[in-house]
Amino acid sequence: MVVADPIITLDGVSKTFGATQAVSDVSFQVMPGRCVGWLGPNGSGKTTLIRCMLGLARTTKGTITVRGHAIPGDVRQALTRVGAIVEEPRFYPYLSGKSNLEVAAKFVGGDAAKRIDWALERVDLTDRSGSKVKEYSLGMRQRLGVARSLLNDPELLILDEPSNGLDPAGIVEFRRMIRSFVEDDGRTVFISSHLLDEVQKMADDIAIVQSGKLVLHGSVEQLVAEGRQSMRLRVDDPVRAEETLYRLGLVSGIKQGEHGNLELTGERIDDAKAILVTRSLVEAGVGVIEIARESESLEQRFLEITSSLPLEGESEHAS
Amino acid sequence: MIAATLRTITGRKGSFLGGATVVLVVVVIVIAANVVIHELRPGRNPSMGGQAMLDGVGGALFIVGVVVAILIGSLAGSYDVAQGTMRYLVITGARRGQIYAARIVAVVLAVLLMLAVPLTLGAVLAVALPHTAADSITAVELVDFVWTAALLAVVFGLISMGIGSLLRSNGPAIAISLVFSIGFTPLLLLLYSLNDTLGDATLASSLDRISGGDDGLPIAAAGVSVVLWVAAFLAAGAVRVHRDEY
Numbered sequence: 001m002v003v004a005d006p007i008i009t010l011d012g013v014s015k016t017f018g019a020t021q022a023v024s025d026v027s028f029q030v031m032p033g034r035c036v037g038w039l040g041p042n043g044s045g046k047t048t049l050i051r052c053m054l055g056l057a058r059t060t061k062g063t064i065t066v067r068g069h070a071i072p073g074d075v076r077q078a079l080t081r082v083g084a085i086v087e088e089p090r091f092y093p094y095l096s097g098k099s100n101l102e103v104a105a106k107f108v109g110g111d112a113a114k115r116i117d118w119a120l121e122r123v124d125l126t127d128r129s130g131s132k133v134k135e136y137s138l139g140m141r142q143r144l145g146v147a148r149s150l151l152n153d154p155e156l157l158i159l160d161e162p163s164n165g166l167d168p169a170g171i172v173e174f175r176r177m178i179r180s181f182v183e184d185d186g187r188t189v190f191i192s193s194h195l196l197d198e199v200q201k202m203a204d205d206i207a208i209v210q211s212g213k214l215v216l217h218g219s220v221e222q223l224v225a226e227g228r229q230s231m232r233l234r235v236d237d238p239v240r241a242e243e244t245l246y247r248l249g250l251v252s253g254i255k256q257g258e259h260g261n262l263e264l265t266g267e268r269i270d271d272a273k274a275i276l277v278t279r280s281l282v283e284a285g286v287g288v289i290e291i292a293r294e295s296e297s298l299e300q301r302f303l304e305i306t307s308s309l310p311l312e313g314e315s316e317h318a319s
Numbered sequence: 320m321i322a323a324t325l326r327t328i329t330g331r332k333g334s335f336l337g338g339a340t341v342v343l344v345v346v347v348i349v350i351a352a353n354v355v356i357h358e359l360r361p362g363r364n365p366s367m368g369g370q371a372m373l374d375g376v377g378g379a380l381f382i383v384g385v386v387v388a389i390l391i392g393s394l395a396g397s398y399d400v401a402q403g404t405m406r407y408l409v410i411t412g413a414r415r416g417q418i419y420a421a422r423i424v425a426v427v428l429a430v431l432l433m434l435a436v437p438l439t440l441g442a443v444l445a446v447a448l449p450h451t452a453a454d455s456i457t458a459v460e461l462v463d464f465v466w467t468a469a470l471l472a473v474v475f476g477l478i479s480m481g482i483g484s485l486l487r488s489n490g491p492a493i494a495i496s497l498v499f500s501i502g503f504t505p506l507l508l509l510l511y512s513l514n515d516t517l518g519d520a521t522l523a524s525s526l527d528r529i530s531g532g533d534d535g536l537p538i539a540a541a542g543v544s545v546v547l548w549v550a551a552f553l554a555a556g557a558v559r560v561h562r563d564e565y
Binding site: 051054055056057058075076077078079080082084086087088089090091092093094095099102103104106107108109148152 | 327330404564
């Protein structure tokens with residue numbers, strides 16, 4: 001089995017601005033063909049690290065490799081097939097959307113000019129490509145930013161808050177587009193966003209940074225699975241149900257609500273445990289009327305992780 | 320890359336198209352004034368065209384053309400950083416030095432484009448409109464007229480580009496460029512009171528020498544002096560572009 005090389009490798013990367021430590025000893029890898037959500041509270045160092053990856057800012061310590069090329073030493077080669085939006089897409093407002101892409105294509109070189117119409121079509125801006133950018137809404141500028149980042153047929157897209165300014169329909173469309181980049185085109189997408197619900201639906205992997213330190217890196221599935229899970233039951237005899245479940249030690253917490261509702265919490269309430277709970281209740285003579293299993297959302301996990309860490313505390317690094 | 324940069328400069332209607340229009344209007348006013356004063360007092364102003372026309376248009380371009388060149392140059396230096404587009408040029412993978420070099424060439428071309436119509440108009444009308452034998456002009460004088468106007472505008476345009484690249488902010492870039500070019504450059508001529516060679520090496524004196532002046536450094540040395548003045552500002556801007564984080 002051939003294991004692909006990581007498309008991004010960060011090794012002990014730190015960045016300081018004067019006395020301020022913006023990024024502290026961050027190490028992780030991004031594998032090709034994945035969509036990675038890059039999360040963190042405001043001011044946690046997300047954009048700084050993205051700027052370092054793109055050669056826009058220099059690291060104070062550590063090494064960054066993108067597509068097998070060191071940054072910033074070999075930045076030209078590294079960025080040959082990298083597209084990016086950093087903070088927000090900026091354009092020449094007095095030029096049309098298409099003219100802006102033509103200007104960018106001249107700097108990109110190669111076949112970039114031939115991809116302009118395709119890129120505009122991909123972000124659904126063909127009809128407005130002749131309008132000046134100063135007449136564009138924020139959402140249209142975001143889409144034009146994505147179109148510009150596609151000009152070099154990127155293997156890697158680094159998108160910093162790309163869904164800012166998009167309306168709900170635009171967000172759904174944007175999510176489909178990102179998934180299509182990953183699933184249909186085989187591109188890697190590294191995306192930072194505040195819309196955690198969207199990231200949960202869009203990303204394969206998650207990295208969380210806080211106070212400049214990487215505090216968690218893993219798959220979305222794994223991260224959510226490691227969170228608290230609960231079952232909601234409606235039974236005909238909540239008292240007997242509670243006694244039965246405590247005696248069996250199947251859950252760590254039971255909360256009684258009205259009308260026979262029970263909320264059970266536990267570390268891992270998987271299928272087997274759910275079956276065991278219902279079977280035990282039935283065998284104990286408790287009638288189960290309704291049953292629903294719930295997992296913590298990424299948003300809940302994110303808040304749990306970031307709020308439980310001291311601002312300058314030890315970080316838990318994972319590769 | 321040069322064509323793309325030129326497009327971003329000439330697309331700025333306020334500084335380029337607006338500036339070029341102002342220069343053209345001023346030149347047209349000077350030409351019209353020449354014609355009118357000739358018609359009103361032909362005895363006192365015997366020529367419409369000829370040297371009188373070149374002097375009038377050249378004088379207008381010396382002031383207005385240089386000011387517009389300063390606007391074009393300083394904005395070319397500062398705009399991409401101020402607007403936030405510089406980072407998107409850098410992440411195309413283009414070398415910062417290439418981006419800067421393309422900008423230098425584009426500023427030269429933009430300034431020449433801005434001057435093209437008024438210079439052509441002035442030169443053609445100077446030859447075509449009636450003038451006395453005493454006001455007749457030679458080909459060398461025509462070339463000198465074009466060279467002087469273009470030289471001054473290009474030099475101050477490039478110096479302003481260096482200043483704009485250093486300051487990264489449009490308003491201050493324009494202000495400091497104007498102060499340097501219109502205020503500080505003539506002020507440096509005070510160096511003559513200390514030492515003649517120092518005075519000769521000032522930008523104003525060196526420019527005057529290579530644009531037809533008789534006094535000062537040898538022409539080659541004056542040329543080198545002008546190149547060094549421009550290079551100093553451009554180099555300072557280049558260092559900033561190379562080192563900056565975007």
